[in-house]
Amino acid sequence: MLDNLGEEKSIYLQISEMVEDEILRGILGEEEQVPSTTELSKFYKINPATAAKGINILVDKKVLYKKRGIGMFVQTGAKDMIMEERRNNFYETFVKKIINEAKLIGIDKEELKKMIDGSNGT
Amino acid sequence: MSDLFKRTAKYYFRQGIKLFSYISLGVLAVAVMWTATLLGEGDDWSRRLFLMLLEFFEFFMPYAAFMLSLYAATLNDGIVLSMGARRKDIFIGNLIKQGTYALCNALGYLLLALPVWEQGRIKHVLFVIAMSLASGASGYFFGYKVDKYNNAVAAVVAIVYMLLYVLIRYSFVIIDVGFSAYAFENNVVIYALGALLIFAGMEVLIYRANKYSSVVT
Amino acid sequence: MGVLAGKNIVKKYGKETVLKNIDINLETGKIYGLIGRNGAGKTTLLSILTAQNPATEGTVTLDGEAVWENEKALSRICYSREISQVTMLGTNNLKVKEYLATAKAFYANWDEEYAKELIKLFKIDAGKRIRGLSKGMLSVVTIIVALASKAEITILDEPVAGLDIVAREQFYNLVIDEYANTGRTFIISTHIIEEAASLFERVIIIDGGEIKFEENTEDLLARAYRVSGSAEAVDKAVSGYKVYNTETIGGFKVAILLAEEPGIDFGEEVHIEPVSLQNLFYAMCKSAEKGA
Numbered sequence: 001m002l003d004n005l006g007e008e009k010s011i012y013l014q015i016s017e018m019v020e021d022e023i024l025r026g027i028l029g030e031e032e033q034v035p036s037t038t039e040l041s042k043f044y045k046i047n048p049a050t051a052a053k054g055i056n057i058l059v060d061k062k063v064l065y066k067k068r069g070i071g072m073f074v075q076t077g078a079k080d081m082i083m084e085e086r087r088n089n090f091y092e093t094f095v096k097k098i099i100n101e102a103k104l105i106g107i108d109k110e111e112l113k114k115m116i117d118g119s120n121g122t
Numbered sequence: 123m124s125d126l127f128k129r130t131a132k133y134y135f136r137q138g139i140k141l142f143s144y145i146s147l148g149v150l151a152v153a154v155m156w157t158a159t160l161l162g163e164g165d166d167w168s169r170r171l172f173l174m175l176l177e178f179f180e181f182f183m184p185y186a187a188f189m190l191s192l193y194a195a196t197l198n199d200g201i202v203l204s205m206g207a208r209r210k211d212i213f214i215g216n217l218i219k220q221g222t223y224a225l226c227n228a229l230g231y232l233l234l235a236l237p238v239w240e241q242g243r244i245k246h247v248l249f250v251i252a253m254s255l256a257s258g259a260s261g262y263f264f265g266y267k268v269d270k271y272n273n274a275v276a277a278v279v280a281i282v283y284m285l286l287y288v289l290i291r292y293s294f295v296i297i298d299v300g301f302s303a304y305a306f307e308n309n310v311v312i313y314a315l316g317a318l319l320i321f322a323g324m325e326v327l328i329y330r331a332n333k334y335s336s337v338v339t
Numbered sequence: 340m341g342v343l344a345g346k347n348i349v350k351k352y353g354k355e356t357v358l359k360n361i362d363i364n365l366e367t368g369k370i371y372g373l374i375g376r377n378g379a380g381k382t383t384l385l386s387i388l389t390a391q392n393p394a395t396e397g398t399v400t401l402d403g404e405a406v407w408e409n410e411k412a413l414s415r416i417c418y419s420r421e422i423s424q425v426t427m428l429g430t431n432n433l434k435v436k437e438y439l440a441t442a443k444a445f446y447a448n449w450d451e452e453y454a455k456e457l458i459k460l461f462k463i464d465a466g467k468r469i470r471g472l473s474k475g476m477l478s479v480v481t482i483i484v485a486l487a488s489k490a491e492i493t494i495l496d497e498p499v500a501g502l503d504i505v506a507r508e509q510f511y512n513l514v515i516d517e518y519a520n521t522g523r524t525f526i527i528s529t530h531i532i533e534e535a536a537s538l539f540e541r542v543i544i545i546d547g548g549e550i551k552f553e554e555n556t557e558d559l560l561a562r563a564y565r566v567s568g569s570a571e572a573v574d575k576a577v578s579g580y581k582v583y584n585t586e587t588i589g590g591f592k593v594a595i596l597l598a599e600e601p602g603i604d605f606g607e608e609v610h611i612e613p614v615s616l617q618n619l620f621y622a623m624c625k626s627a628e629k630g631a
Contacts, residue, residue, distance in 0.1 A: 125410070125414075125447065126413065126414065126445075126447075127410075129444055129445060129447075130445075132444070133441070133444045197431065197433075201433075202441065202445065204391055204418065204420060205441060205442055205445040205446065205484075206413040206416065206417070206445055206446065207413075207445060208408045208410065208413065209408060210408065334393045336391065336392040336393065337386060337392065338423075
C-alpha cells in the first residue's frame, strides 16, 4: 500500500525526499533521530529493504549519520546542504515545467512575471 | 534418528491411539445396546454380553480400520506431506499407526475375553491383529486409488468387504460336509496368516505408490 | 545467504505440459512476489520447489542440496497452501485447532505463542471445523500456519483471497514486521497485485508455464513506460520497443511498453508516465491473449 507515495519515481527516492522535506520544514531538527527503517516500512507499507535504501542514500549524502546501536540522526548542517542542492536543481525540477506549460497555453513572459509579482512573494 | 522422523512417528502413533479410542468406544456402545435388545429373561446376561462384545469387536474394529483408511491417504497424509514430512517417514508412520491400532485391538480383545476365557481365544487375538493390519492397509490402498474415482466405488468396495467377511466368519451357518474344511472356527490361524499375507502385499503396493505422492489441493 | 534453485524443471500431467523448462534462483532474505494468471503454473511451481510434488524432469536444490525427501532442506521451508474443504471421499472434518496442532508437530520452529496471538488478532474460532469456514477464514488459517512456522523460507499461495481490506492490511503489516525483525524469506503469490507490489523486493511473473520475468521490482518498473499522445506521435515514438498493450479513444492513444533501460527520452510529442506493477502485468496479459 502506498497511500501518498506515487508512481512517479522509485519508492526509495520518494522516501529520501520525504525525509529531506521534513528536515527542510523543521519537523526533523538537526541531531534529532529519524524514524527507523522498520517504522518507515510499516508506516508506508513498503518493503523494509526499500526503506533502508532510501535512508542509505541520505547517509551517503551525509544528510544523516548513524549512531551504532541507536539509529539514524540528522547531521548538523543538513538543512543547509539540502537547501543548496535543491536550489541548484530548482530550474530543472520546477521552472522548466512552468515555462513549457506557459508556452503551451500562450502565456508570455510579461504575464508570467506579473503572476509571480502578484503572489505577494510568499 | 532424525528429528523429523521422530516427530512424524510420534504423530502417527498418536493418530493410532486416537483412532482406537474413538472407534472402540463407539463399537462397544453399539454392542452393548444391541445385546440389551436381545436379552431375555433368566439369561446369563454377563456371559452373553461379553460374547457379543467380542463378536462386535472382532468384526467392527478391523472394518472401521478399512473404512477410515480410505480417507487417510488424501486427508491425513496430504496434510502432513504439505507440512514438510518425508514420504518414507509417512510410510513408516502409517505402519506405526496401523500397528498401534492393531495391538490396541488385540489388548482390547484380550480384556473383553477374560471373563469368558477359553483356550481357543488366543487364535482370535492373532486374527484380530492380522485382520486389523490387512483391513487398514487395504483401505489405505483403495482410498489412494479411489481418489481418482468417486464415492460410489468406495461404497461398493466397503460392501464387498463386509460380505466377504461375514461369509467367512459365519461360514458355520452354511456348513455341510464339504464346507467344514473352510469353517472359520477350525481355521482361524490360517485365516490370520492369509490376512497377514494380504497386509504384506498391500504394503508393498502402498510403498510403491507412496514414493512419488503429491499434495493435492 | 542461501539459494532455492530450480533447474530445467518440467512438469507434465499426461500429455499436458504445465511447466516448461523453468530455471529459477530465489535468494534468501528477500520478499518475492509471484504473479501470474490462473492456470499459469504458480501453485505447481511452488509445489515442486518445496518437494510436495515431484517434477517430471529437472532438479530442485537448496544451497546445492536436493530438496526432495531431504530433512535439512524441508525443515527450513514452509509452504502454506490452500486447505481443501472437501476431498473426493467426503468433507474435511478437521477442526482448526487440530490442523494447527499438526502444524505444531511438524514445524520444528513453530511459535505457539505467536500462533495464539494471531488467532486472537484475526478473531478466528479455533474450534470450528474446516468444512464450515468461509473463504476468508481459510485464508487466515493458512496465514497463521505460515507466520507461526517461523520457517526461514516461507511461501504463501494467495494468502489474501477472501479477506476484507482490514484483514489484508493486517497481513501486510505482519509480513513487514516479521521480515524486519527476522529477515525471513517470503514468497507470496497473489492476484491482488497493486496493494502488495511495494512489499516485493523482487517479482516473478509466470505465464503459460514459463517464467517471463524474475527481477528487482523497481528495476523492472523503471524500464516500463506509459506513452500517450496522438496516435501518430505514439506510434512513431514506440516503434522498435516491446509494446504490450495499446488503447485508443478518438485520436488519442496510450501504449504500455517495456524497454531495455530506464530513463529513455521519447521526445516532446508524447507524454510519458510510469506504470504500476498491476498495470504492467495487465498489459502483458492482454498481449499474451492476442498471441503476441
